[in-house]
Amino acid sequence: MNLDRFAYGRPDPQDVPEKKVGYCNTCQSAIMQGDEVIELDGDMYCDSVCLMRKLGARYVGAGMEG
Numbered sequence: 112m113n114l115d116r117f118a119y120g121r122p123d124p125q126d127v128p129e130k131k132v133g134y135c136n137t138c139q140s141a142i143m144q145g146d147e148v149i150e151l152d153g154d155m156y157c158d159s160v161c162l163m164r165k166l167g168a169r170y171v172g173a174g175m176e177g
């Protein structure tokens with residue numbers, strides 16, 4: 112009887128626990144070591160949308176408002 116299909120856990124190719132290095136300054140999601148993030152004035156942002164939200168910027172359709 113093969114029980115291998117019950118043996119796997121969450122995918123972790125390197126078998127090393129991820130190291131949490133901080134949180135997104137906007138959405139507070141955890142940032143792991145090696146993640147590509149945006150840094151501004153010592154704060155980290157998980158992506159450009161979070162950075163833009165912090166700055167008060169947003170995506171719009173040009174000429175579509177008003």
Ligand SMILES: [Zn+2]
Pocket residue numbers: 135136137138139140156157158161
């Ligand atoms: Zn974020």
